[in-house]
Amino acid sequence: MSRYTYRPPLDEMRFVIEQVLGAPARWAAMPAFAELDAETAAEVLAQAGRFTADVLQPLNAPGDRQGCRIEGGRVKTPDGFPAAWRAFVDGGWPALACDPAWGGQGLPQLLNTAVGEMINACNHAWNMYAGILHGAYATVKAHGSDELKARYLPRLASGEWLSAMALTEPQSGSDLGLVRTRAEPRPDGTLAVSGSKVFISGGDHDLTDNIVHLVLCRLQDPSNPAPPGTRGLSLVLVPAVLPDGTRNAMAADGLEHKMGIHGSATCAMRYEAATGWLVGEPHRGLPAMFVMMNAARVATAVQGLGHLEMAAQNAARYAAERVQFGGPIAARPAVRRTLDSLDAVAAGLRVVIYRAALRLDEADHHPYAGCRAAAAAEVSLLTPVLKAFATRQGFQGASDALQVWGGYGYMADYGIEQTLRDARIAMIYEGTNEIQAIDLVQRKLLGGAGPAFEALLDDLARDAGDSDAARALHEQLAQARGAVAALREAAAADPVAPLRAADDLLAGCGHLLLAWAWAAIERAAAPDDAARHALVAQGLRLVLPQAAVHWARARAALATA
């Protein structure tokens, strides 16, 4: 019986990028990507597919078994992880979407997202090292001084150095206002950073010579005292190796023993007057950090998609090979139903997430400022929905898929139980899914994103066409409009009411996006493309009914305000 393996879904990716989203024509409208064509993009993805399937996937199960350890005060990653990173750097992959001015290849985030899907499908733990890089790169690029940019951006873009985000402390999880780590100014203009951080992914490892930490802390400047809470936090760049080549006063005190992603070094970090440099303005660390959080949240949604795709394709292979009751179990209605649901959700999520990535590219590179602003507003609105909805689907899909293997699914040898364990963290980190729902409702729908929400819904409606999927989409759009109107009304009467409805509103929006994706697939698929038309029908029949529960429960929560 075949073990876990990975077939890069290149045809599906091309279909979404070219047929559903029409990305090549939209690249042509952006000077930064004007020279990129569909064939070049497809070749990039094919190469990435080979690397992920041939290099990263074979390291996944061994990395889970071996995990990380501390030797001589330094963290060692599983066998093969450092070599795979060097191969990744040599291939130019870290720089894929980075600015050519800093040594990047300047390709769209859309391609980077598709590559990220494949990396995550094959080796989530390994990707923990790679994934943080983009957030640090974006943060230093947006908020770093020219000196910091010159010193760190080229080596972050190339992947010569990696990075870590040091936010969480034992008493300070979702509530960052409780951060206690201190940064004291020194006469030479540097900062002395002291404190303890926990759950720091890639805080120490043996993939690169240097690790650039971005540490959230309180600046202790008597001439400019820090306000209490989150308005008094600053972001400080603290490298493991200082510019003079000496090691900074920081160390990994221990490694967490986790449910999954064992190959990812989750460090408890200690900073003992470590030398650092301020990134951005004093006490403006949180806004600076949100540059990296938003990038990280979209990347986390991609993790959910990767896990779902991996679970779906391996379950389908297993079900085609495993014979019980005189035939392959794929023919059993219960198994068929699970496989069909997984396929429909994976295909739908891919469209939704890739759309967001394309809009991210337009937010950065569209020639018209109005288009950039509209795209940025859409991405900001969608980010919490994508993060929470896709990671939940990734975990739930992995669990549904595991059931296809029966008893074998519970055994470590078959791979799917690792997918389930690895997938679970994505619902928690980068802001728990419940924090995402609060962000969607409080900061976005009830904040400044009302017009962006209207614009998004109008835009989704325009894409509908005329089909069962289009009718389902219009029904979801009506539900969403009604629920958000009820939300505004309830919020005016009782400020806590939105929080009671937040999770269901987010899940409802997630299903709305799936309905749009299926309508878009229906419209883009050739008339004789029976597989894709069937997939859309499966989504409408097996998955979309769940939306009604979320809308109804959200409305009820708002009505009891």
Next chain:
Amino acid sequence: MSRYTYRPPLDEMRFVIEQVLGAPARWAAMPAFAELDAETAAEVLAQAGRFTADVLQPLNAPGDRQGCRIEGGRVKTPDGFPAAWRAFVDGGWPALACDPAWGGQGLPQLLNTAVGEMINACNHAWNMYAGILHGAYATVKAHGSDELKARYLPRLASGEWLSAMALTEPQSGSDLGLVRTRAEPRPDGTLAVSGSKVFISGGDHDLTDNIVHLVLCRLQDPSNPAPPGTRGLSLVLVPAVLPDGTRNAMAADGLEHKMGIHGSATCAMRYEAATGWLVGEPHRGLPAMFVMMNAARVATAVQGLGHLEMAAQNAARYAAERVQFGGPIAARPAVRRTLDSLDAVAAGLRVVIYRAALRLDEADHHPYAGCRAAAAAEVSLLTPVLKAFATRQGFQGASDALQVWGGYGYMADYGIEQTLRDARIAMIYEGTNEIQAIDLVQRKLLGGAGPAFEALLDDLARDAGDSDAARALHEQLAQARGAVAALREAAAADPVAPLRAADDLLAGCGHLLLAWAWAAIERAAAPDDAARHALVAQGLRLVLPQAAVHWARARAALATA
């Protein structure tokens, strides 16, 4: 911050047993339990609660970390497991519900079920050894020869010896017709059993001197050849130690590396002309085995309840202690909603499962044959619903609860991630949840259990009273009647249609049972019992809306036949 711990829910158990189910009056109607009163029963549960919380729970996390290993060809369980078993035997716990004629204490299955809930909540892996015992006891008692009964029943009842169910083979999971293990008659009347079995829980261990295997195999008797498929299977008792004190020709070849229940030895077993004795008639092994499967399936539902209770009470404790945003996180609406859902489902499932246990006692001990038959028919009908629905709720509830801990939930030190990993197996073993759904639909609803279904629904309706919960129950009853009528109609036109609707029909029935349980709690709770009335309202508001999806999807699947 407090670590994982267990508070036996004795008040809840008494409320269900005494107030909701009125069990003491029903015991009084059965001669076997006529001398049992509520106080005695409560004292048994209090003692069991102390044993599970003080002895078993502290072994749970260490047992997960250490796991089992093979030393010198024999399986060793985690430190403390054998001593806990001896203490359990010394306390008389294995014999709780066994027949006094065989050394048992003759107490009701209802009490045994409540004890089982506590054992499972505290240490699922350890309970894997204890849990199999009752199935083997019941099977030998129902089908064994007088000689086998005399030799094995007293020592199984006392727990001096343990047992294993050896059914699965690599090619034969859900489809037992593919079993290849052979049993060849010998001149002395014994059988020589040869073959390989996988996934054998407790196939070897160091808890007891002897382990009594019940092995499903094909009898090779030329004078009475075995029909092909499941009609040619026989059940053979194969003890690890033979009556003359020598070891039988059987061994654990290896231990599976599993996602969870690491303290449970999941063995690959090899039988090399091992000596055994037929249990029941030749080629009638499957019906004999179903005695043990049904007992095991109800016990598996109890595992789901135990996991859910453990997750719910620890999440509530953590949420009361963990401070973020200026207050305990229990006050945050998203956390509150999760805790409320967990409480409502745990309380409802307890009523539903305890009711089934009470009916099991009536099936065995009611003085009127008609009442025994009706109770047995109800238990048979409910068994697949309880097994699949409760185990899914146990796993899903553990995952929902884990979210309350945020990042700490993903760390091994906090206990909840073990609950999630342990809980996952219960959806698979003792017949996957999908097999349960097929059993419910094909063998029960479309088989001979139509009258039992009508009787159950009438009975549930009688309990309703007049409340929001009662109205919700009547709505669920109407949905169930309509869906089953549609099922019968569709089955007549297309024999595959029921299989497409099976999982949703089962989930719908599970929600119907929860609605009944909440109505029964509402009716039994004192008027000033605000906590219980609130719990019922939470169940109706947060959990029951999900039922609509299952009924709608089931109806749609039947309509597309």
